[in-house]
Amino acid sequence: MISTCKNCNHHFKGNFCNECGQKQAIGTFTFKSIFTEAFLAFTHADKGILKLLRSLLINPGKVAYEYIAECKRKKYFNLFTFFVIITAVAAFVENKDIVVKEALFKVDNEYGQVFNVYSKVLTLLTIPLLALALWLINYTKNGLRYSEYTVFAMILMSVKSIIDIVARLVNLLFTGVFKLYTAVDENIFYAVFLMLFMGYASYNFHKRKIKKPWFRSLLSGFAFCIIQVALIIFIVWAILRNFNGLGIFSIYGISNR
Numbered sequence: 001m002i003s004t005c006k007n008c009n010h011h012f013k014g015n016f017c018n019e020c021g022q023k024q025a026i027g028t029f030t031f032k033s034i035f036t037e038a039f040l041a042f043t044h045a046d047k048g049i050l051k052l053l054r055s056l057l058i059n060p061g062k063v064a065y066e067y068i069a070e071c072k073r074k075k076y077f078n079l080f081t082f083f084v085i086i087t088a089v090a091a092f093v094e095n096k097d098i099v100v101k102e103a104l105f106k107v108d109n110e111y112g113q114v115f116n117v118y119s120k121v122l123t124l125l126t127i128p129l130l131a132l133a134l135w136l137i138n139y140t141k142n143g144l145r146y147s148e149y150t151v152f153a154m155i156l157m158s159v160k161s162i163i164d165i166v167a168r169l170v171n172l173l174f175t176g177v178f179k180l181y182t183a184v185d186e187n188i189f190y191a192v193f194l195m196l197f198m199g200y201a202s203y204n205f206h207k208r209k210i211k212k213p214w215f216r217s218l219l220s221g222f223a224f225c226i227i228q229v230a231l232i233i234f235i236v237w238a239i240l241r242n243f244n245g246l247g248i249f250s251i252y253g254i255s256n257r
């Protein structure tokens with residue numbers, strides 16, 4: 001039986017439109033179909049957000065390799081959409097963490113306020129720089145292109161946002177519920193963990209392209225943290241100090257003003 005696609009008007013046989021992929025049996029919205037759509041968006045075994053979240057936490061390098069080098073673009077939830085969602089959620093949770101701390105402990109966290117406003121900008125600024133660093137560190141003749149490293153950098157920033165969200169939720173739990181000032185993300189072990197985790201991601205991303213990439217991977221993880229810190233220092237210097245003086249190092253509580 002030939003049917004007409006409701007999405008693109010293409011005539012086709014079968015259950016899915018072979019032009020745009022929409023299902024043949026799509027009807028008007030009912031509460032049942034709304035519930036099903038919403039439920040599937042989160043849990044769908046193949047392409048759901050939860051599956052992607054789990055895969056990114058277990059083996060981010062593998063997800064990135066499949067997506068970028070093996071062109072498995074439909075295996076996971078759309079990674080560009082995911083980046084936008086997770087960046088927004090991370091900014092929201094970060095904001096809550098800062099607001100709760102300021103209300104409870106009366107800390108005037110000027111850095112916190114600045115990053116509250118600029119954390120999304122920071123994430124976006126990081127991507128081209130991180131991509132360049134990763135491309136140079138892992139450069140081999142049969143290797144990947146800078147454009148592909150841009151996508152890899154975006155995936156790594158999504159992973160960082162997930163980890164940030166977990167850390168900020170721990171902060172919120174201890175600060176909000178138990179009234180203990182907690183800043184997991186300001187701990188040096190947090191930075192070390194991020195560095196090693198990004199190195200691990202880089203290792204699994206490169207292991208089929210580069211022989212024994214462990215040293216380059218460690219360097220990649222290190223570059224990840226250095227670029228973050230450099231950009232944070234730059235933003236503090238540019239915005240809080242108006243490009244003036246050396247007060248930039250007062251971040252991370254080394255000195256106050």
Ligand SMILES: [Zn+2]
Nearest residue numbers: 005008017020
């Ligand atoms: Zn169609």
